[in-house]
Amino acid sequence: MANKSVWSDNRFWQRTATWVTGFAAVLLIWLTFDTSAQISMGTDEDLKQGVTKRVPGPTVINYKIEYLMDAKRGHEVPVIGGKNAEGRSAFQEKEKFFGRDDWTEEEAGALLHLGKLGSQAKNCMNCHTLLGNGAYYAPDLTKAWLDPAWGPEGSLQAMTGKNTKEEAMAEFLQHPSQYPTHERMMPNLGITADEAKGLVAFLKHMSSIDTNGFPRNFGKIQGAVHGK
Template structure:
């Protein structure tokens, strides 16, 4: 009687399936714990000690954030620098900063920002991706938005635009007036600044090469 091929042996496939399932389960558990550690938010102590977390603490709004090329990783990453005033202050406590971010997050949900925009990979592409919008030079001192809105700082220009978008047409697809209050606008800008500080592994890809974006041509 001819020897039966291992490839046609049901026991071989049953054992293989058991081993593969077991290995995949262990790998999934490890990835779950690793991911949880990677995405856990830092705190004010980390920032004061120069410890870079993938998701910085809320008080990162007290600091300057830039977007710089990391040659080893092959893409740009957020870099947290020295203290920088945000709406006239650079001493927001964790509670104050956290409350602002919470207000901004609720505002982005209440106003359905993701119906048109993308935030951290979620949403639509009808309007600009907001993941790194804080870093867009258009809002900086050499950009057009501060002079257009008559404001002296990036955060004030962004807040003014959010409250009265119809007064500042910047795209063929104009942002509608959503009735955003001054307090909501401040929270939204804080939310956007914090989001720009998150290390998203280079997402959105080629942000630095997009016309009008950081290092854009």
């Protein structure tokens, strides 16, 4: 009979399992507090004061949004309202959203609320990816607002016959199967004009979220590239 050793004692391993699990859980909860504070949604005041938030307030829809390389962080970040001297968000340059650049906090918040609800009610995530999560049947929507195809010279905007990005996107969302962009089409989901407006606001807001450089090189290369 060998000596009883602590290493072969089930109670020792039971305690180890309990402590390891407890420690990991406490660490996760602690990190959750820190992360929650960092990803809480900003306010209109933040934008006006030039405070950079990882998730800006809904009134970010009044501003121009770009996605530019940040030399210090080594990847692209959203730049809101034009660049300042350091290449960071200046929060100055506005951009009209459905004809206005003075959406109040309440109005913009209501629009974003409607859009987020719509994104769930229409089950977007089971074809598209949002922030890279979802299904892989349709393009990623993380930075869809910044997609050159919806821009002034883009093919998608031209297709809808609209003059602005937001109107083109809203038109497409309401009648997707009238504008086939590919053999694989988006089905008609009964999206109303209001809902489409909300969804576009949701997309514009999502493009302003600091995703640590995901996706990389978004929209930097246009035209043909050599595929495999």
